[in-house]
Amino acid sequence: MALPSQVFTQRPSQRPQTTAHLAQTMSLLGLNSLELSQKIEAALAANPALELLEGRHCPTCGRSLRKERYCSNCANKVTPTGEEPVVFISPPEDNFGRGSRSGEEIPEDYSGAEPENLAGYVLRQIAADLEPIEQEIAAHILTSLDEDGLLAIPLSEVARFHHVSIDEVEAVADMIHHADPLGVGASSTTEALLVQLETLGEQAPNFELCALAIREGMGHLSKKQYAELGHMLKVSRAKAQQIAEFITHNLSPYPSRAHWGSLRTPNADTPGVYQRADIIVRRQDDGRLVVEVMWPLRGILRVNPLFQQALKEAPEEKAEQWKVDLEQASLLIKCLAQRNQTIVRLMQVLAVLQRQFILSGDAHIKPFTRAGIADELGVHESTVSRAVAGKSVQLPSGKIVPLSQFFDRSLHIRTALKKIIKDEPRPLSDTKLAKLLAKQGHRVARRTVAKYRTMEGILPAHLRKAQAV
Ligand SMILES: [Zn+2]
Numbered sequence: 001m002a003l004p005s006q007v008f009t010q011r012p013s014q015r016p017q018t019t020a021h022l023a024q025t026m027s028l029l030g031l032n033s034l035e036l037s038q039k040i041e042a043a044l045a046a047n048p049a050l051e052l053l054e055g056r057h058c059p060t061c062g063r064s065l066r067k068e069r070y071c072s073n074c075a076n077k078v079t080p081t082g083e084e085p086v087v088f089i090s091p092p093e094d095n096f097g098r099g100s101r102s103g104e105e106i107p108e109d110y111s112g113a114e115p116e117n118l119a120g121y122v123l124r125q126i127a128a129d130l131e132p133i134e135q136e137i138a139a140h141i142l143t144s145l146d147e148d149g150l151l152a153i154p155l156s157e158v159a160r161f162h163h164v165s166i167d168e169v170e171a172v173a174d175m176i177h178h179a180d181p182l183g184v185g186a187s188s189t190t191e192a193l194l195v196q197l198e199t200l201g202e203q204a205p206n207f208e209l210c211a212l213a214i215r216e217g218m219g220h221l222s223k224k225q226y227a228e229l230g231h232m233l234k235v236s237r238a239k240a241q242q243i244a245e246f247i248t249h250n251l252s253p254y255p256s257r258a259h260w261g262s263l264r265t266p267n268a269d270t271p272g273v274y275q276r277a278d279i280i281v282r283r284q285d286d287g288r289l290v291v292e293v294m295w296p297l298r299g300i301l302r303v304n305p306l307f308q309q310a311l312k313e314a315p316e317e318k319a320e321q322w323k324v325d326l327e328q329a330s331l332l333i334k335c336l337a338q339r340n341q342t343i344v345r346l347m348q349v350l351a352v353l354q355r356q357f358i359l360s361g362d363a364h365i366k367p368f369t370r371a372g373i374a375d376e377l378g379v380h381e382s383t384v385s386r387a388v389a390g391k392s393v394q395l396p397s398g399k400i401v402p403l404s405q406f407f408d409r410s411l412h413i414r415t416a417l418k419k420i421i422k423d424e425p426r427p428l429s430d431t432k433l434a435k436l437l438a439k440q441g442h443r444v445a446r447r448t449v450a451k452y453r454t455m456e457g458i459l460p461a462h463l464r465k466a467q468a469v
Pocket of ligand 1: 059060061063071072073221
């Protein structure tokens with residue numbers, strides 16, 4: 001499909017870049033806003049030449065913003081005044097209440113997001129990585145969860161039923177455990193906790209002690225018997241209490257009771273962590289689309305002017321290191337600016353091309369490729385891939401979707417498939433579904449129907465029957 005050329009109002013001149021600049025820009029592009037804030041916090045802690053200028057500033061030009069929602073100077077450079085979409089890098093609100101802005105509210109109930117059952121939600125996350133037989137195994141496991149999200153039957157039973165080895169079943173179970181909510185489908189509360197602990201990895205202080213407490217001290221943990229737990233772990237009572245509290249506050253023995261589903265980012269790279277969307281798209285009263293690319297800091301980065309001054313009088317043994325600090329600080333700032341500019345230009349293009357999808361939903365998606373968009377932007381395809389990776393977008397309906405969904409070439413067909421299944425008088429086989437899709441102009445093979453069905457977290461016909469009763 002050809003791209004309308006009037007979309008691109010500006011093409012910044014191609015400046016020659018150093019390898020270090022390119023590499024760092026690419027790595028920053030791949031980060032979502034949570035990861036970006038962690039990266040910047042780490043740089044601030046390590047580099048004295050870098051400074052956070054606090055307050056509400058335009059993250060693009062640094063101008064101080066008072067009551068304005070965004071810097072019109074910078075937004076107008078992306079899209080001329082009066083046209084749409086308005087795209088800008090959005091600094092956080094002073095008081096966190098985003099919904100309290102006058103004139104527009106984020107819907108409290110996120111009504112655009114359909115409620116979903118846990119089995120379907122999990123199946124959809126892992127579907128793309130499953131072979132047909134593994135899909136059957138996953139469906140079997142996910143329809144055998146108890147109300148806590150734990151597996152109520154032994155894995156050996158699943159293996160026998162599908163005539164496969166226990167190893168194969170365990171491999172699928174392992175993928176399920178690592179989907180969101182973390183630990184779902186585990187055979188016991190102990191196993192669920194251990195999966196979550198492992199995912200935290202080095203972020204968990206006293207990792208070994210926590211693991212031991214979970215493996216052998218569940219009785220003491222549940223009864224808050226810190227002295228006994230300490231005795232078992234060979235640590236003080238206070239230490240044991242600290243470990244128990246870390247486990248209670250950060251891990252959940254009952255995966256299904258953890259937060260999961262539509263309020264979280266689907267397919268997030270960091271499952272188990274609640275995330276706000278990285279990009280928010282709204283529709284203004286005048287009908288224009290407004291795209292906010294979230295900036296994660298309460299302030300903007302700059303090179304510390306005092307440090308620059310101090311460098312001139314630096315003692316000889318420090319001068320070399322300080323120069324490196326200064327260079328790295330200014331490189332990071334440049335690369336961040338480039339990252340932001342790339343995401344802004346990408347969103348400007350996507351908001352125009354996928355306007356109908358943004359406003360009217362999945363059936364209206366247009367099949368664009370990353371390569372096509374990259375061509376139009378005058379960048380390499382890998383730049384677009386990085387910019388899209390791991391990001392989530394909140395649509396005007398309140399629904400949060402991965403940015404990669406804007407490039408989903410089968411979404412309109414899957415939407416049609418979902419509608420057919422929702423309205424089916426009795427569970428229809430994949431062959432029958434393929435025929436009904438063909439009637440609507442979507443010619444796909446039976447195997448493809450099975451694949452799309454699994455991607456949507458919908459069980460095969462015989463299991464849909466089982467669920468209906
Ligand atoms: Zn600005």
